[in-house]
Amino acid sequence: MPQAWYNKQFGIKKLTTETGAGQWGSALAFACQLVGLECKVYMVRISFDQKPFRKLMMQVWGANCVASPSNETNAGRKILAEFPDTPGSLGIAISEAIEAAVTDTTGQTRYSLGSVLNHVLLHQSIIGLEAKAQLKSAGEKLPDVVVGCAGGGSNFAGIAMPFTLDKINGAKIDIIPVEPTACPKMTRGKFAYDYGDIACMTPLMAMHTLGHAFVPAPIHAGGLRYHGMAPLVCQCVVEGLHTPQSIDQMECYEAAMTWAKTEGFICAPETSHAIAGVIRQAKQAKEEGKEKVIVFSYSGHGLMDLMGYDAYMSGKLKPYYLPEEEIIKSEACLAGHPQAPARKSGKW
Numbered sequence: 001m002p003q004a005w006y007n008k009q010f011g012i013k014k015l016t017t018e019t020g021a022g023q024w025g026s027a028l029a030f031a032c033q034l035v036g037l038e039c040k041v042y043m044v045r046i047s048f049d050q051k052p053f054r055k056l057m058m059q060v061w062g063a064n065c066v067a068s069p070s071n072e073t074n075a076g077r078k079i080l081a082e083f084p085d086t087p088g089s090l091g092i093a094i095s096e097a098i099e100a101a102v103t104d105t106t107g108q109t110r111y112s113l114g115s116v117l118n119h120v121l122l123h124q125s126i127i128g129l130e131a132k133a134q135l136k137s138a139g140e141k142l143p144d145v146v147v148g149c150a151g152g153g154s155n156f157a158g159i160a161m162p163f164t165l166d167k168i169n170g171a172k173i174d175i176i177p178v179e180p181t182a183c184p185k186m187t188r189g190k191f192a193y194d195y196g197d198i199a200c201m202t203p204l205m206a207m208h209t210l211g212h213a214f215v216p217a218p219i220h221a222g223g224l225r226y227h228g229m230a231p232l233v234c235q236c237v238v239e240g241l242h243t244p245q246s247i248d249q250m251e252c253y254e255a256a257m258t259w260a261k262t263e264g265f266i267c268a269p270e271t272s273h274a275i276a277g278v279i280r281q282a283k284q285a286k287e288e289g290k291e292k293v294i295v296f297s298y299s300g301h302g303l304m305d306l307m308g309y310d311a312y313m314s315g316k317l318k319p320y321y322l323p324e325e326e327i328i329k330s331e332a333c334l335a336g337h338p339q340a341p342a343r344k345s346g347k348w
């Protein structure tokens with residue numbers, strides 16, 4: 001909503017964007033509808049095929065949604081010529097959305113990013129501020145643990161950053177971003193200057209990355225299939241303020257099933273990573289005989305993702321741990337990039 005609103009104030013007529021799972025694309029489509037902007041969404045091919053209803057949702061709010069890579073941009077055509085069966089990636093969809101904005105000759109189109117950048121994280125920090133208000137109303141001061149799933153880092157940073165300030169000021173809080181073992185940028189990637197997209201159209205960012213050319217395996221958690229991570233979150237990882245974990249999709253679906261059976265809600269496959277992280281923490285606290293307050297971000301519902309649940313329940317899903325040789329191959333595109341300075345400024 002803020003991105004759409006500020007663009008409208010600036011005299012812009014149309015926004016282009018990428019979407020993985022489709023939640024951001026749906027959100028921006030709705031926001032554009034509210035303020036009267038056109039909206040064009042490049043949705044990662046594999047998610048586009050896995051959840052066709054997302055496209056219809058975006059259409060309800062007046063947006064035009066196409067599968068990425070598409071034939072509409074040079075970046076998309078180049079990838080399709082080389083890899084016609086590619087599942088796509090957020091890095092590819094971002095390239096297409098940027099290209100569509102910068103090549104629009106009217107000058108009235110802008111690109112809008114749904115995660116990673118500082119302003120997106122700032123907008124999302126309302127999540128952590130509201131969580132603090134909820135804790136207060138429940139009679140709790142601060143949590144012992146904060147967990148969120150992390151694709152580009154926006155929902156995680158949204159819940160984590162207000163509590164990160166408490167940690168900097170001396171509170172003892174474990175703050176844990178959870179990523180899939182299929183896309184382990186924080187736990188196994190390099191901390192380097194890298195591009196946010198495959199066609200290298202974004203500025204270089206100091207972040208944990210598997211390399212901008214990395215195309216993750218087509219896991220159901222489409223929103224976590226991103227090669228990089230928000231630079232603010234990465235700096236917190238470097239500083240030891242955030243301690244990332246990677247969890248395999250089988251443990252995540254098991255956690256999602258437990259959650260559905262006990263709480264009655266069906267969570268998104270991305271959110272299941274946060275829930276799996278929470279269950280690990282709760283079990284550990286039990287083993288240690290400690291009572292802990294654990295807060296997490298419930299980033300989305302999974303009612304568009306039931307095919308993933310079907311695959312899990314019918315035994316079609318397998319564990320996926322990204323092989324080391326894939327990482328070495330995908331990080332080759334970082335050759336010649338300046339090394340990011342892994343400077344620690346404090347002790348937390």
Ligand SMILES: Cc1ncc(COP(=O)(O)O)c(C=O)c1O
Binds near residue numbers: 149152222223271
């Ligand atoms: C439900 C859900 N959670 C989390 C994410 C990950 O994005 P981010 O790391 O920006 O919060 C997505 C992205 O599509 C999503 O759909």
